Amino acid sequence: MMDITIQPKFSYYNLFASFFRNSVQINSTDYLFNSGRSSLFTLLNHEHKSIKRVLLPELICDDVTDIINRLNIPIVYYPIDDRLDPNIDFISDNIINDHSILIVPNYFGSASNWDDILKLKNHYSITIVEDNAHSLFGRYNNQEFGTIGDISFNSLRKILPTLGGSVLKFNNEQPQGIKISKRLPNIDEIKISLSSLKPRYFRNYNPMVNAIGNSLSSIDFIDIFSNYIYNKTCKEMICNIRRENYKFWHHYLKNIDIEPIKLRDPICPYVYPCYVKNSIDIDRFVQWGKMNNISIINWPKLPNDVNLHQSKLSKIICFPVNHLYKLNQIKTLNELH
Ligand SMILES: Cc1ncc(COP(=O)(O)O)c(C=O)c1O
Known part of the structure; x- marks a missing residue:
């Protein structure tokens, strides 16, 4: 799946x-x-x-x-x-x-x-x-x-x-x-890259999250794989699919009680971000995502010295517009109320 x-x-x-x-x-x-x-x-x-x-x-x-x-x-x-x-x-x-x-x-x-x-x-x-x-x-x-x-x-x-x-x-x-x-990919990056091949050992490799965290928290140069992919990026294709996926959520969530964040016309959106009313709603959307194999996240994990509890800004959820998928080709989604 x-x-x-x-x-x-x-x-x-x-x-x-x-x-x-x-x-x-x-x-x-x-x-x-x-x-x-x-x-x-x-x-x-x-x-x-x-x-x-x-x-x-x-x-x-x-x-x-x-x-x-x-x-x-x-x-x-x-x-x-x-x-x-x-x-x-x-x-x-x-x-x-x-x-x-x-x-x-x-x-x-x-x-x-x-x-x-x-x-x-x-x-x-x-x-x-x-x-x-x-x-x-x-x-x-x-x-x-x-x-x-x-x-x-x-x-x-x-x-x-x-x-x-x-x-x-x-x-x-x-x-x-x-x-x-x-540089060559380091050990954590190799683990992450191998997980995509889904060999038995790496399929359920729990420390993967640690591997991602470790590889990002060290100060280092870019690895040659990432550098290569960046060099060969097809900008038009990525932007087009991301914008289509962005429109998908706009349409799909039209009658749902959620407030899309008004962005200045993004050429290449990162996500489709919305404000929800409270933490119960955050859970509701995240769980709906899990049922449908769609990652929906509450962003960001705020620093300890920032208190936005009373603000809408602490209730942002993000829907994926990842260009590796065309969302309008999804056949079935569980109903969202
Ligand atoms: C607004 C913003 N700036 C900077 C960063 C750091 O980027 P990176 O995860 O590549 O270190 C993040 C990470 O999520 C971010 O959200």
């Missing part, structure tokens, strides 16, 4: 199929790491001496704060609204001129309100990091994602069937002293 996951799973079939595709042009100034976390660590470490504060949205997963805490940089969380746009007044009041990094995610494949965010640069000297962990191939007013902030990074495995990978870009001055390299 197929299992429709949020992130496309690595498979050797996809790796070999990519031999027959044309390569895309990778920019020579891109730095490739194993995860968004590694890119973030590298960029913060590079700017470290001058940073006194990181401004981070309160809607963020704890993997991100772990990295900032590792470097002992104080975090100030800024509020965002229901459309996931940053509160610009709060940010202005909390910038330490010359010494702040502002991290702005393009959530779920959709652009943030960059016009307002970039205006901050007219008044303050601040480094803006565009967090594209959810976003590959997007645009804002004809400007490609990754080129809007002063620095940007993404997370390839969220959109592509890679083992990991993240592109770190410096859009102004190029940094000195950051090494570029590639």
Whole structure:
């Protein structure tokens, strides 16, 4: 039975199929790491001496704060609204001129309100990091994602069937002293890759979750498999199927008591995100997903020092739009009330 996951799973079939595709042009100034976390660590470490504060949205997963805490940089969380746009007044009041990094995610494949965010640069000297962990191939007013902030990074495995990978870009001055390299997959990545072949031992291999966690929490360069898949990505096909799958959920959930998050027309959506009313509803949708072999998740796992219990932002669930499946070809789904 197929299992429709949020992130496309690595498979050797996809790796070999990519031999027959044309390569895309990778920019020579891109730095490739194993995860968004590694890119973030590298960029913060590079700017470290001058940073006194990181401004981070309160809607963020704890993997991100772990990295900032590792470097002992104080975090100030800024509020965002229901459309996931940053509160610009709060940010202005909390910038330490010359010494702040502002991290702005393009959530779920959709652009943030960059016009307002970039205006901050007219008044303050601040480094803006565009967090594209959810976003590959997007645009804002004809400007490609990754080129809007002063620095940007993404997370390839969220959109592509890679083992990991993240592109770190410096859009102004190029940094000195950051090494570029590639490596063979490590032991955890090999385990993950073998699980796709479903040999007996790996089929029910419980520590797989640990293997994924281990491979992402180490700071490292990209592995050659992921680099290869990224080089051979077929952007149009991926974006088209993801948008079709996004429309599928829009249509399917039309008469269900759920509030889709209004995104700015995503070119390559990461998921179909919705607000639900309470934690009972979260469970209800997650269980319905399990019955139908569809991963539906509550995102994010918030950092301990963020309290959003009273906010809609803690009740986001995500439906998969993974392009390895065409959702409108699903024959039967249990009824959803
Ligand atoms: C908004 C955001 N930024 C950064 C990251 C870190 O990316 P990665 O999992 O590739 O380390 C995540 C992880 O889910 C994320 O959701």
